[in-house]
Amino acid sequence: MSEFKLAVQRFDPLTDAKPRLAEYTVPMREGMTVLDALLYARDYLDHSIALRFSCRQASCGSCGMKINGRPRLACYTQVEELGGEKVVAQPLDNFAIVKDLVTDLESFFTKHKQLMPYVLRSDAQELDHPTAEYLMKPEELKKVLQFTYCIKCGLCTSACPTVAMDVKFPGPQAMAQAYRYLMDERDEGGEKRLEALDTAHGVWRCHFAGSCSFVCPKGVDPALGIQLLRRHVLSGKAPRKQGEGAKVWSAPAGSTK
Amino acid sequence: MSLVGEERAKNKRGIWGWLNPYHYNLERWAYTFQRVTGVAVLLYLLGHLGDTSFFVGGPTGTGPSSSSWSFIGSIFENSFGHLILVLVVLVLTFHGVNGIRLILSEFGLIMKKPSGIEYPYRPKSLGSVQKSLVWVAIAAAVVAALWTYLVLFEGMG
Ligand code: SF4
DSSP: OOEEEEEEEEOOTTTOSSOEEEEEEEEOOTTOBHHHHHHHIIIIIOTTOOOOOOOSSSSSOOOEEEETTEEEEGGGOBSGGGTTSOEEEEOOTTSEEEETTEEEOHHHHHHHHHTOOSOOOSOHHHHHSOOSOBOOOHHHHHHHHHHHTOOOOOHHHHHOHHHHHOTTOOOHHHHHHHHHHHSOTTOOOHHHHHHHHSSTTSGGGOOOOOHHHHHOTTOOOHHHHHHHHHHHHHHTOOSSOTTOSOOBOOOOTTOOO | OOOTTHHHHHOOOHHHHHHOOTTSOHHHHHHHHHHHHHHHHHHHHHHHHHHHHHHTOOSSOOSTTSHHHHHHHHHTSSHHHHHHHHHHHHHHHHHHHHHHHHHHHHTTTTOOOOOOOOSSOOOGGGOHHHHHHHHHHHHHHHHHHHHHHHHHHSOOO
16 A cells, blocks of 8 residues: 655644644545545544644635645645645645644634625615515626635635735735625625725735635636726726615516515 | 744744745746846836936036946946846846736736636636736747847847
8 A cells, every 4th residue: 555745734832932844654545635634644643633624525615724835725635636745734824823734714704804795785674674585687696606606715815925915905815705796786885895995905905926816726716806806996986886786576567476 | 821932823924925936826926026027127227317317417427428427338348247238128028018917917908707617617817818928028028138138249230
């Protein structure tokens, strides 16, 4: 049975002054993911390895880490695709380390929330007492669909060179979501959104290194969202004003429902 | 509670995370070069402003034929000076052409429209049009530098 070397960055801020790489030998099996390898190491070689994971199928975004130098999901990276090199697992860059491979994504979620990742409406009455759904036209859905696939794994934000230097920069994930809601035909908060992005640390700090889209495991393409956002911010024109968002669906006359 | 490894636990990449493109895409390499050449161009421009100020009669100069002007000229009249000029042309051309790619990309002019996505995911923003423009910038820089080399070292042109 073939084996491979797995190096894991070990670091407990409570007791260690600096991180070190611990090496484990893991038996290879076909289709083995880096997450499988880490779990093998934790179960059979060293119970103290700290890592975070949940769904094992690239849906939850918990196991984001730096694998062989690049942010990836451990469950979505096969050992084989790393080309027979030693597998090196490290925590995501630019997020505080809790322990070993576990990072603190608090700042990431805070920035996401700051850019209002929800539909803003002016019809408060309808929101409080809904009479029907707000429906989107299929061609309108297409404009935002890919951005809705974001699982908030943080890989893009960890890969971003601007985030490495500017702590106030919202990062690719948050800005891609800003674009997603700006273009949503039900949304009426465009002006507020553009204002939030048009700051010294906002959309202008992106210089299109494209690393976010390069590492995104879900095809969200945050860089695309940000570049398209820029023109809206520059012109200051929101796609819709208050009261212009899609109306609630009403049943055609004669139908029973 | 103070943590022994408090500083390291912050895990900020800082300037190294900003400038190091290793393990990333072509556009990230272009990004790093754009930033570095940007600083180089700025330094060159300051020097250039300095030496051309002799031309308009700086502290001691009196005109194009003044001794100070010829002195400045003579600094670059050797192989080392010529090599610097070749590099300047290389850097300027890359920065300029790549800058045009960035303007076109950043205002969405050469971006494809968002749509549904298919597996395997290929980011549209890193698509072929803008990627080929990175290569155009590299090719233009090499050709311009080569031409400068031929003019300065082989006496062509
Ligand atoms: S945009 Fe992609 S990389 Fe960024 S958080 Fe969402 S799924 Fe992860």
